[in-house]
Amino acid sequence: MAFNFLLETFWNDVFGFMLKRTQNENDAEDITIETFFKAFDKIKSFDSKFKFKTWLITIAKNTHLDSLRKQKNTLTNQTTEEDENRVYWIKDDAPSAEDKLITEQNLAELLKDIKKLKPHHQEIIHLRYFQEQSYQEIAKTINIPINNVKVKLLRARKLLACIIRSKT
Secondary structure (H helix, E strand, O other), X not given: XXXXXXXXXXXXXXXXXHHHHHOOHHHHHHHHHHHHHHHHHOHHHOOOOOOHHHHHHHHHHHHHHXXXXXXXOHXXXXXXXXXXXXXXXXXXXXXXXXXXXXXXXXXXXXXXXXXXXXXXXXXXXXXXXXXXXXXXXXXXXXXXOHHHHHHHHHHHHHHHHHHHHHOO
8 A cells, every 4th residue: 555655656756757867668667666666665764854756766766777787788898908997097187089079069969969879878978078077976976986987988978979970
């Protein structure tokens, strides 16, 4: 009965949030269902100082990020060990050549190009370049280690650069 109440009250909020993130109804529904099961299992950890809806959305976001991490996509297989090692030498404070290329693009065209990336790449580009978050802030926002942020950002920038280059 309590589970049904939670489901009926907050389903549309969580499902709508996940649909925007995944842009896929099946994925959004799967993650929403998993979110409610996790929330119901951990209901005792809910802190009443916060809104329940916010707590559910946080669980949904983390569940989505977990599912993205688990997916084996071709990009992971295409990244070389050299690429992986290079991220440890990326400086956080100096703009790279890719950074300069991105800032020089027409914003409307750039946004169209960013929309062509997978949602997790869109998110990391958005956090870094539009919200101007540091690597450390991004790591906290999406709850992953800072080195993973660097790897994901490197991959996202490479893909974005390829999309931009393919148009010229």
